[in-house]
Amino acid sequence: MKHKFFVATYGCQMNDYDSKVIESLLVSENYEKASSAEEADILVVNGCAVREHAEKRALGFMSSLKKVKNRKKMMILAGCLANSVRILPKFVDFAVSPTEYRFLPDLIKEKRSKRDLESNGDYTSIKVNQGITLLAPISKGCNNFCSYCIVPFMRGREESFSPESLIGQIKMSMNGSVREILLMGQNVNSYMYRGVDFTHLLSMVLDEFKSLRVRFITSHPKDIHIKLIELMAENKNLCSHLHLPLQSGSNRMLEMMHRQYTYEKFKSIVDEARRIVPSVCVTTDIMTGLPYESDEDFKKTMHAMEELRFDDAFMYRYSARRFTMSRYLEQCDETIALGRLKEMIDLQLKIRREKAQSMLNRSVEVLVENRSARAENEYFGRDLSNRSVIVKSGRVKRGGVYRVKINEVRGITLKGETAEEI
Ligand code: SF4
Structure with missing residues (x-):
């Protein structure tokens, strides 16, 4: 009888990819995916350490699995959280970090963790099970050491994967759904x-996979080059979406964060992107509550949000993370930080509502990803600028691309009817 495994994922798209790697490796070793934690012999919690909130959710879920854990089941902590947790709870058998997944089947047999300096977290030689969106890391790690960020400590130094191995992996992992x-x-x-x-890498991928949409994430304002935006203008398959984290509208804060750009530089990139690709959606990450953030700094962030009118923003309260520089500074008052976060969210919601209204009666190309959980005959998809769209139709199928006319806007939700399959 095959042993069954269950993987729970908490974190960003990199964690999603990690889970796909773990699942693919275990399936290739004859393990079977379980439909629930209860029926699994091996429980894997793949968690993210980047924000305190995400870490708490992953560890909380892991604790909740104590009730199904018994001596026959194995519990494994994975993801960058595996590097962050110093002392494992007793009910966890071992931890496996993102550079060690290759050894996971052996580690399960040996029931122990291993630190192998030969491994590097490049999984481009592995066939990974993928869905409609094929996730393809082009590099690992980060060299930027922003003062608040744990990533370089958890995922190591930056290393780019070769174009050949990357394209090879995409081909190998391609299936009828992608x-x-x-x-x-x-x-x-x-x-x-x-x-x-x-x-150059993007051009190679676009050339090789002409029938597929291509997206990318995340861009850093200090390194982005205008020729990338020009490529977006030239190639319809390259989605017109730029996720460009601003973090703060105050140059004083940006310097303390060690972000290596000014607000003026950031604004010039957004202005240029919108000039060259008028349909581009610009989304961002913004933080509040970094040590020493003053009312004046916060006002500048709010001003930036009003001026740049992002299509969407991930807004969050700073949390002190292990190893980072800013954790040693005097922390911002929590009530003040939470109040600022609420102000930011309210402003962004207002902007998003106005942007959603401007989409009324426009036609967009939607890739249908899933049936909506809320209503029958409704499907969830994304347009070429990565906007979420609810498609009302009984005739669409997952993975299909349709021309959709937006005929209803509720708050920030766009809904439309299909006109034709593309
Ligand atoms: S926030 Fe800074 S250090 Fe963290 S991953 Fe992004 S660029 Fe790297």
Whole structure:
């Protein structure tokens, strides 16, 4: 009888990819995916250490599994959280970090963790099970050491994967469901492999997979190059979406964060992107509550949000993370930080509502990803600028691309009817 495994994922798209690698490795070793934690012999919690909130959720879920854990079941902690937790709870058998997944089947047999210096977290030689969106990390780690960020300590120094191995892996992992490729990196713009930079790599991927949409995440404002935006303008399959984390509108804060750009530089990139690709959606990450953030700094962030009118923003309260520089500074008052976060969210919601209204009666190309959980005959998809769209139709199928006319806007939700399959 096959042993069964269950993987729970908490974190970003990099964690999603990690879980796909873990699942693919275990399936290739004859393990079977369980439909619930209860029926699994091996429980894997793949968690993220980047924000305190995400870490608490993953560890909380792991604790909740104590009730199904018995002597016959194995509990494993994975993801960058495996590098962050110093002392494992007793009910956890071992931890496996992102550079060690290759050894996971052996570690399960030996029931122990292993630190192998030969492993490097490059899984481009592995066939990974993928869905409609094929996740493809182009690099690992980060060299930027922003003062608040744990990533360089958890995922190590930046290393770009070769274009050949990356394209090879995409081909190997291709299946009938894949409709788009998401190239991922902590900072895709600093990709460099023997003279091949990110724009060059993108052109290679677009050339090789002409029938698929291509997206990428995350861009760093200090490294982004205008030729990337020009490529977006030239190539319809390259989605017109730029996720560009601002973090703060105050140059004083940006300097303390060690972000290596000014607000003026950031604004010039957004203005240029919108000039060259008018349909581009610009999304961002913004933080509040970093040590020493004053009312004046916060006002500048709010001003930046009003001026730049992001299509969407991930807004969060700073939390002190292990190893980082800013954890040693005097921390911002929690009530003040939470109040600022609420103000930011309210402002962004207002902007998003106005942007959603401007989409009324426009036609967009939607890639249908899933049936909506809320209503029958409704499907969830994304347009070429990565906007979420609810498609009302009984005739669409997952993975299909349709021209959709937006005929209803509720708050920030866009809904439309299909006109035709593309
Ligand atoms: S660029 Fe900065 S915030 Fe982003 S992963 Fe690297 S260190 Fe963290």
